[in-house]
Amino acid sequence: MLLLAFSFSALFVSGAAASTVEGLRLWRAPDSTRLVFDLSGPVEHKVFTLRNPERLVIDIQSSRFSASLNELDLLNTPIKNIRYSEKKGGDLRVVLDLKELIKPRSFALAKQAGKNDRLVIDLYDLEKETVKTVQTITQSKQEKRDIIIAIDAGHGGEDPGALGPNKVREKDVVLAISKKLKKIIDEEPGYSARLIRDGDYYMAHKLRRDTARKAQADLFVSVHADGFKHASARGASVFALSQRGATSETARYLAQKENEADLVGGVVLGDKDDSIVELLLDLSMNSNLAISLEVGDKVLKQMGRVAHLHKREVEQAAFMVLKSPDVPSILVETGFISNPQEARNLRSSAHQLKLANAIFAGIRDHFTVAPPEGTWVAWQQRGGGKIQHVIARGDTLSAIAQRYNVSVRDIVQANKLSSTQIRIGQTLTIPAS
């Protein structure tokens, strides 16, 4: 009888608290490395560093380890090796042998949005701060600056985004489109692009907006390819922020799914959205929203030339990633990855390029008409870049055209000439070649 009581209570203790580490994933971001433990249940944990040699120790209470360590790619991370030991009493110790000093931060993510309990360990790189400041200063001092487009590839890292047939993942598709878009923009005179994320790691919505603001972006474009409840849903769409309701059921659904990304991707306390943003929104949001809707409309029209459109108007919903008080922001759904035909298209590099070209064509349509002050494009629009040629004796239109490497037709058009006759002393505007 005594024996029976004893074994029962021992079973109860371990059964109540025991958890298993079922998987381990690693994501490298530009300034940090994220290690994610998949758990069968919630755990208590403790993290501390040891010197000589450098190590990070992660103690997890009442846990077993049954994850594979073989598939982790430690290249370009501060981690040399990962090992673990299951201690007497049932606790688990995981040790990271480090190549360099790091600043650790850890937090638990409770089971939510289809993901198990997770333990997140972030290893922040030391140094590097000064470089960024210098870049920002030189940029703001430029006289005829570029129009800056911040390109935000949705999801990443822990958050794969929507999943399509044949394991197509939204996070990969949108990063590929974003990289193509950046290349197109950087090649256009007067424009330059910044990728908000340029690898496979997660960034909080707030951090995405802050990064765009720090880059002094004139426009924030979030690129997505979400899924829908029904595989038949198809077509590209463009969204702007709504502070009230959503313009359609699909818009509401997509915004809700999108906003869940912070839960799936793993967001640290400091990166959470705060209410100050909400306050600022009301003050300056109106003019930004008007610009967002205008750009969105131009982008949608251009996308209609290369893809089926889900709706002919820019839709609005409460997307958190679009809540920048001072940067016009749009979200482009390049298609529904849940639709087999569109998933196939979205995977094709040629189609990705078409989409990227269309997105930029729309952006350019907007900024050609309404360039921000102080930009090269605005200066061009005022004729700043063009050469004035005063006709001298012996000049002919074809000789002038040849000299400036433009066609006669271009000169005639630029000066609205009714004939090819010119006179001495007349001033001609030479268009850019």
Ligand SMILES: [Zn+2]
């Ligand atoms: Zn998405």
